[in-house]
Amino acid sequence: MPPPVLNTTHEPDSPQSPRLSADDSGKSLTEMAQRDLEAALQLLAERAQYITGASGAAIALLEESEMICRASAGPSAPELGAEVQVKSGLTGESVRTRQVLRCDDAETDTRVNRESCRVLGIKSVMVVPLVREQEVIGVFELFADRANAFEERDVTALERLAEMVQTGVEHAEAAKRALQEIAAKNEQAVAEQKEQKQSEPAPVSAEPEKSVVAAVASVPETKAQETPALKPEPTEPVRTPVLDKIRKCEACGFPVSEGRTLCLDCEATRFSGDSPAPLAGGQAPAFLAKFENRKEQGWLGSHIYTIGTVLIIVLTVVLIVLRLR
Secondary structure (H helix, E strand, O other), rough: OOOOOOOOOOOOOOHHHHOOHHHHHHEEEHHHHHHHHHHHHHHHHHHHHHHHHHEEEEEEEOOOEEEEEEEEEOOOOOOOEEOOOOOOOHHHHHHHOOOOOOEOOOOOOOOOOHHHHHHOOEEEEEEEEEEOOHHHHEEEEEEOOOOOOOOOHHHHHHHHHHHHHHHHHHHHHHHHHHHHHHHHHHHHHHHHOOOOOOOHOOOOOOOOOOOHHHHHHOOOOOHHHOOOOOOOOOOOOOOOOOOOOEEOOOOOOOOOOOOOOHHHHHHHHHHHHHOOOHHHHHOOOHHHHHHHHHHHOOOOOOOHHHHHHHHHHHHHHHHHHHHHO
């Protein structure tokens, strides 16, 4: 039967949705970093057991005044959370001397507890102390169910794995310090925001503006009526002196210069004996007669220039083509 699918969607503004405070989020991040460290330690313990062929591997870290097992692999290793004795035995001597120690036969080595080794079926032991700044912060132990199980190459491999353990511990502690600093900065920022809100001046009400508007609106209209409205004075159109000197022909109405009464065409007509027709009679003046005569010439006469231009263009194109050949 498949497990039920949980609906994880929820509205962000819903009152039922959980909200984590700064302290809760800091704790969750710290727990996450702790879980990552434990997973890394467990992986290193299993890797050490596989590389060396040991029957058990364990990593213990110092917590306050006790050495607690944080990673365990194999049947010969102690359980997770168990306290590792560092006051006696081979582990205690390795912590005191800060050196890598190896027991090839638990039956003949006086540094180990024979009874405990017999109960757990341990014949060989190797201990690598985890030292940081001249202080032991933990131990990395290997156990085997046969004598002379470990060689020098196993010592080298375990020392390298121990360095990885120290690196993981340092990263976890650095992450914890960073989370503490972030939490402290967040608290400081919240405190500064509260102080800033308290120090802000109270908002000014809009009532004074309303009173000013009301005072302006209550001004009596009599003052406005006392001031007569200024009316624009009528202005006469400005006449250019040049236009005053222009006259019109008495016969056809065509503009003439000052001192003349007839235009040149009307004067020529008068001298020839013909009477010029007025402009209102419907006939065109004498100076427009040539344009009227052009209309009577027909289409060919009125488009003679266009036809000539087209012929010139055609001849030019023909000459260019002949030259290119």
